[in-house]
Amino acid sequence: MKRISTLSIAIGISFALVSAAGHAQDSADLAALGKKLATNNCAVCHTFGKGEPNGQGPNLFGIVGRPMGAQPGFKYSAGMHAASSGKVWDEKLLDAWLSDTQTVAPGNAMTYFEGDEARRRKIIAYLSTLH
Numbered sequence: 742m743k744r745i746s747t748l749s750i751a752i753g754i755s756f757a758l759v760s761a762a763g764h765a766q767d768s769a770d771l772a773a774l775g776k777k778l779a780t781n782n783c784a785v786c787h788t789f790g791k792g793e794p795n796g797q798g799p800n801l802f803g804i805v806g807r808p809m810g811a812q813p814g815f816k817y818s819a820g821m822h823a824a825s826s827g828k829v830w831d832e833k834l835l836d837a838w839l840s841d842t843q844t845v846a847p848g849n850a851m852t853y854f855e856g857d858e859a860r861r862r863k864i865i866a867y868l869s870t871l872h
């Protein structure tokens with residue numbers, strides 16, 4: 742009896758340690774995982790570095806906190822112009838945008854969406870580091 746309870750305490754402690762370590766790693770690695778996703782899924786159209794040229798889509802350096810449709814030198818679509826007024830990119834708006842750009846800016850020209858909430862969270866964590 743005593744042996745079983747010692748064993749279960751030991752198992753309990755190691756689970757606690759594993760999950761605590763996993764949690765710390767989660768937050769530390771979120772942006773790194775997001776960078777990989779962005780490189781694979783967005784970089785075909787977007788650049789992320791400061792001062793890098795626009796591609797098929799606008800450069801995304803500093804996107805969090807930037808007004809919508811405001812990247813110098815990028816020719817936004819009429820749909821994007823119509824939806825942009827007074828809006829600033831924050832995490833919530835980016836989440837809505839990546840889920841379905843057409844609900845945020847009907848008629849916009851970005852033909853990409855990310856249906857997976859966890860992947861969006863990682864991508865947005867990465868975008869938040871671009872300052």
Ligand code: HEC
Pocket residue numbers: 779782783784785786787797798799801804808809810811812816817818819820821835838839848849850851852853855864
């Ligand atoms: C096939 C090309 C393409 C891909 C892939 C793509 N985008 Fe875009 N993105 C665009 C275009 C084009 C626009 C401008 C839309 C317009 O003007 O209607 C845009 C606009 C944006 C904007 C608004 C920028 C601003 O200045 O207001 C954000 C944010 C954005 N994209 C994020 C992303 C992210 C993050 C990914 C990857 C998860 C991604 N995009 C994938 C083409 C793309």
